[in-house]
Amino acid sequence: MKDNNPERVLITGGNGNLGRLVADRLLADGQRVVKFDIPGTEPINLHENETVICGDIRDTDLLKSILTEHRPNTIYHLASLLSGSSEADLTIAWEINATASFKLLNLSVEMGVDKFFFASTAASYAEVDTNPMPLDYPQWPESMYGATKVAVERLGVYFKAKHGLDFRCLRFPLVVSPFAPEGAVSAFPSHAFKAAILGNPFRFPVARSIGISTLFLDDVIDSIINYTATNALNLSRHVYNLHAYYLTAEMVADAVRKRFPDFEYSYEPVEVVESLISSWPDVVDDDDARHDWGWQPNFDLEKSADKICELLLNIENKTA
Ligand SMILES: NC(=O)c1ccc[n+]([C@@H]2O[C@H](COP(=O)([O-])OP(=O)(O)OC[C@H]3O[C@@H](n4cnc5c(N)ncnc54)[C@H](O)[C@@H]3O)[C@@H](O)[C@H]2O)c1
Numbered sequence: 001m002k003d004n005n006p007e008r009v010l011i012t013g014g015n016g017n018l019g020r021l022v023a024d025r026l027l028a029d030g031q032r033v034v035k036f037d038i039p040g041t042e043p044i045n046l047h048e049n050e051t052v053i054c055g056d057i058r059d060t061d062l063l064k065s066i067l068t069e070h071r072p073n074t075i076y077h078l079a080s081l082l083s084g085s086s087e088a089d090l091t092i093a094w095e096i097n098a099t100a101s102f103k104l105l106n107l108s109v110e111m112g113v114d115k116f117f118f119a120s121t122a123a124s125y126a127e128v129d130t131n132p133m134p135l136d137y138p139q140w141p142e143s144m145y146g147a148t149k150v151a152v153e154r155l156g157v158y159f160k161a162k163h164g165l166d167f168r169c170l171r172f173p174l175v176v177s178p179f180a181p182e183g184a185v186s187a188f189p190s191h192a193f194k195a196a197i198l199g200n201p202f203r204f205p206v207a208r209s210i211g212i213s214t215l216f217l218d219d220v221i222d223s224i225i226n227y228t229a230t231n232a233l234n235l236s237r238h239v240y241n242l243h244a245y246y247l248t249a250e251m252v253a254d255a256v257r258k259r260f261p262d263f264e265y266s267y268e269p270v271e272v273v274e275s276l277i278s279s280w281p282d283v284v285d286d287d288d289a290r291h292d293w294g295w296q297p298n299f300d301l302e303k304s305a306d307k308i309c310e311l312l313l314n315i316e317n318k319t320a
Pocket residue numbers: 012013014015016017018019036037038041055056057058077078079080081082096119120121122171172173174175181183184186
């Protein structure tokens with residue numbers, strides 16, 4: 001059945017850190033994947049079931065023509081400006097993260113898309129004063145990025161209630177990844193490992209004690225795949241929080257030093273980064289995700305550190 005009638009998916013932000021790995025997993029599962037992303041991000045090699053289309057997520061006519069031609073059953077909406085880039089240009093952040101998402105939700109209903117996965121963020125919270133933070137903790141973000149993500153979470157629930165779109169959403173905390181994008185203020189732990197591998201000194205943009213809830217990349221990809229595949233009847237929530245471990249700048253420095261004893265670093269807090277990171281949750285109650293669809297992280301800090309070093313070294317060896 002799978003060969004004759006494969007699932008068709010559209011991944012916006014499909015050439016990004018998470019998008020291309022989600023695509024790899026879906027392609028390996030026999031699905032047909034259309035990746036949409038900005039020009040200049042195209043991969044060199046394409047899988048036979050993979051199509052890459054470049055453009056701007058704000059181009060509604062282009063998106064409509066893609067949905068008309070490729071008829072995806074499921075959309076993974078990952079295209080976004082991240083925390084740092086959103087703060088740098090509020091107008092563009094709203095256009096890309098909020099307005100374009102609204103238009104894509106609208107188009108999804110018009111074009112008969114079944115399922116819509118949206119990547120939200122722990123940055124949709126601020127000044128969390130309980131540990132672990134409960135799932136229903138109020139979302140009053142103090143960043144533009146968080147504000148746009150809350151807006152889309154609410155819109156998704158509206159489209160689900162009003163139009164029956166199967167809207168699903170996960171809120172990711174900090175993600176440790178060898179591909180951590182520059183535009184995220186939460187990318188510094190990943191960049192610290194990279195600096196150590198390159199033999200460069202590193203400046204942590206927060207004080208040593210500042211920390212945040214964290215996941216490793218592989219757990220994020222697993223969560224997107226497993227959650228989206230879960231029978232809707234098992235899901236008691238529109239949106240789930242995920243947590244694997246709490247990570248401070250000092251814990252990152254220690255983990256890097258353990259593997260690279262000559263690693264040189266300093267703590268030089270950057271106000272905008274530190275105020276955002278310190279306002280996001282440290283430990284998150286993710287019991288509902290564990291119960292409803294079997295969420296279970298495989299990576300703690302030690303495993304994450306080993307794996308990111310292995311992946312970064314592979315990347316360095318290939319580019320050397
Ligand atoms: N990695 C994390 O730490 C993290 C944490 C929480 C949430 N998220 C969310 O997960 C999703 C994927 O994040 P990521 O880590 O892969 O980041 P990423 O920056 O690698 O991916 C986002 C992609 O969106 C694309 N994009 C940006 N503007 C666009 C536009 N105007 N038109 C089309 N494409 C555009 C970018 O080119 C990029 O490939 C995002 O929605 C992000 O907000 C990520």
